[in-house]
Amino acid sequence: QVQLVQSGAEVKKPGASVKVSCKASGYTFTTYALHWVRQAPGQRLEWMGWINAGNGDTKYSQNFQDRVTITRDTSASTAYVELSSLRSEDTAVYYCVRDDGYWGPGTLVTVSS
Amino acid sequence: EIVMTQSPATLSVSPGERATLSCRASQNVNSNLVWYQQKPGQAPRLVIYGASTRATGIPARFSGSGSGTEFTLTISSLQSEDFAVYYCQQYNNWPRTFGQGTKLEIK
Numbered sequence: 001q002v003q004l005v006q007s008g009a010e011v012k013k014p015g016a017s018v019k020v021s022c023k024a025s026g027y028t029f030t031t032y033a034l035h036w037v038r039q040a041p042g043q044r045l046e047w048m049g050w051i052n053a054g055n056g057d058t059k060y061s062q063n064f065q066d067r068v069t070i071t072r073d074t075s076a077s078t079a080y081v082e083l084s085s086l087r088s089e090d091t092a093v094y095y096c097v098r099d100d101g102y103w104g105p106g107t108l109v110t111v112s113s
Numbered sequence: 114e115i116v117m118t119q120s121p122a123t124l125s126v127s128p129g130e131r132a133t134l135s136c137r138a139s140q141n142v143n144s145n146l147v148w149y150q151q152k153p154g155q156a157p158r159l160v161i162y163g164a165s166t167r168a169t170g171i172p173a174r175f176s177g178s179g180s181g182t183e184f185t186l187t188i189s190s191l192q193s194e195d196f197a198v199y200y201c202q203q204y205n206n207w208p209r210t211f212g213q214g215t216k217l218e219i220k
Contacts, residue, residue, distance in 0.1 A: 035209065037211075044200065044211055044212070044213045044214055045149075045157065045200055045202070045211040045214075046211070047202075047208055047209040047210060047211065050209070059207050059208070060208075061208045062114075062208070063208075095156055095157075100159075100162075101147060101149075101159030101162060101168065102159070103156040103157055103158070103159075104156065105156055106156050
């Protein structure tokens with residue numbers, strides 16, 4: 001069955017970077033695009049970006065002002081999101097989402113000095 | 114970017130009654146709209162895609178309608194497991210955008 005397994009919780013200091021992974025199984029990785037969506041505590045869902053897992057094309061939300069990078073490793077069936085110059089407002093649960101609406105369990109990233 | 118506005122913010126309904134949730138887009142999104150259900154501490158779950166098609170495993174009491182800029186999610190007879198936060202999201206344009214959510218609570 002389809003599984004999206006995300007990396008574990010992270011605690012980072014302001015100004016640092018974080019890289020969250022999403023390992024897919026149960027389907028052919030390159031046949032579905034993947035999105036990254038985050039949710040700060042008590043807040044709405046926020047779309048961060050998208051990667052075509054087949055050819056690596058990406059699109060990003062301008063809300064992150066070039067701080068976000070999405071990549072994938074097809075040999076490992078894994079997608080990644082990296083967010084740089086972290087600030088306290090980046091504290092959130094980060095989700096990978098398959099293009100047909102299947103969600104990973106989320107990864108909590110806490111930014112605190 | 115397209116702004117998605119949901120109403121009401123909170124909806125209080127008794128079990129067994131009907132709930133109607135609304136979502137409005139600031140521009141035409143055709144039928145490229147999904148509804149998600151989110152329970153506390155869980156990832157969202159796809160309920161409706163293409164504005165009106167139920168996702169796999171979603172009961173028939175859930176229905177979606179609308180196109181263009183006005184959309185509705187209706188739950189015909191609320192069950193206890195339906196009380197949650199519901200989000201709409203458009204996938205017609207980049208960036209993808211979500212509504213702020215409607216919390217469906219027990220009256």
